[in-house]
Amino acid sequence: MQIQGRAWKFGDDVDTDLIIPGHYLTTHDPAELAKHCMEGADPTFAGKVQKGDVIVAGDNFGCGSSREHAPLALKGCGVAAVIAGSFARIFFRNAINIGLLVYECPEAYQNTNPGDVIAIDPERGVIKNVTTGAEFKAATYPPLVAGIIQAGGLVPYVRAKLGASSAAE
Template structure:
């Protein structure tokens, strides 16, 4: 995992819930590639046709509220989203995303300082977002070393598997 990302912004509003990120009618799908085809379908039905690998989702407050389904983070990650930057995250979504190695950054003023299509540069360790269009650097909340470690290892499952191999 790298701590820096550069990609095109896709801007969403407040209270984007897990049903908008990954609609419940598709819960029977299990392959990540199939799950990804419905990413953000409830908020923008054309999102999967616009998103490119490495792009960044930007949102207002309370991103990922609603149910605790991991499908939401899986859909984002496998659709090619490099990171999600939001003014705040629902607690369970935040933890699911980190556990699944989807980088997140809390950045209080992000939705008013970014437009869809802007190129953003994110530094997770510094907790910053640079908007290439405006040249402005927006301060966010640095990720904890604990969260960075999970992301670097490829998720909590990878850490578990590594530990169980070392200590059978």
């Protein structure tokens, strides 16, 4: 599966309140959350983002709250992946768990302009800036995390584990 979309560029320390403000958390419907996604950082984002687009950001993306509504909102508005210099740990786990692709790659951040076309080969973790032709390799995941991604997120992963343990009984 190949990903290709336009880059939306943000800086360092994009917190979860920027991704989805607290007063919207009485729902977890991704389509509903999507309407307000990134509202604090760029109020035009939700109206303009297209399916398959990619967020490219600096360090500590997703810092702050543990709200899973943040990656759900991004997924809900069609964001295919987030590439960042680094991720806050809870956001990183949440994204992996719900099947939102996340790539740690400071070089890609430094060498991407807003609107550049970004292509990602998820199998190899290779990020290509189609606009400039530059290619980058994202940090690899630990084997256990790669396993969760391969399973399609934590739900099928736990489902398989539960199935295995009930079969063993």
